[in-house]
Amino acid sequence: MTDAExxxxxxxxxxxxxxxxxxxxxxxxxxxxxxxxxxxxVDNGQCRCLSY
Numbered sequence: 255m256t257d258a259e260x261x262x263x264x265x266x267x268x269x270x271x272x273x274x275x276x277x278x279x280x281x282x283x284x285x286x287x288x289x290x291x292x293x294x295x296v297d298n299g300q301c302r303c304l305s306y
Contacts, residue, residue, distance in 0.1 A: 255290050263289065 255263070267285055272278040 255286060255293065260286055 264285075270278070270281060272280055
């Protein structure tokens with residue numbers, strides 16, 4: 255994901271509760287890395303598991 259794409263997508267993602275002072279703990283994975291993984295799977299036709 256390019257920086258320009260990330261700038262457009264980032265505001266659409268929810269803000270984690272721990273950043274708003276509501277407790278909880280930080281996520282284990284970066285949102286950008288998760289979106290890159292999903293895009294990779296969809297682009298390469300490996301997304302059969304979601305069609306059930």
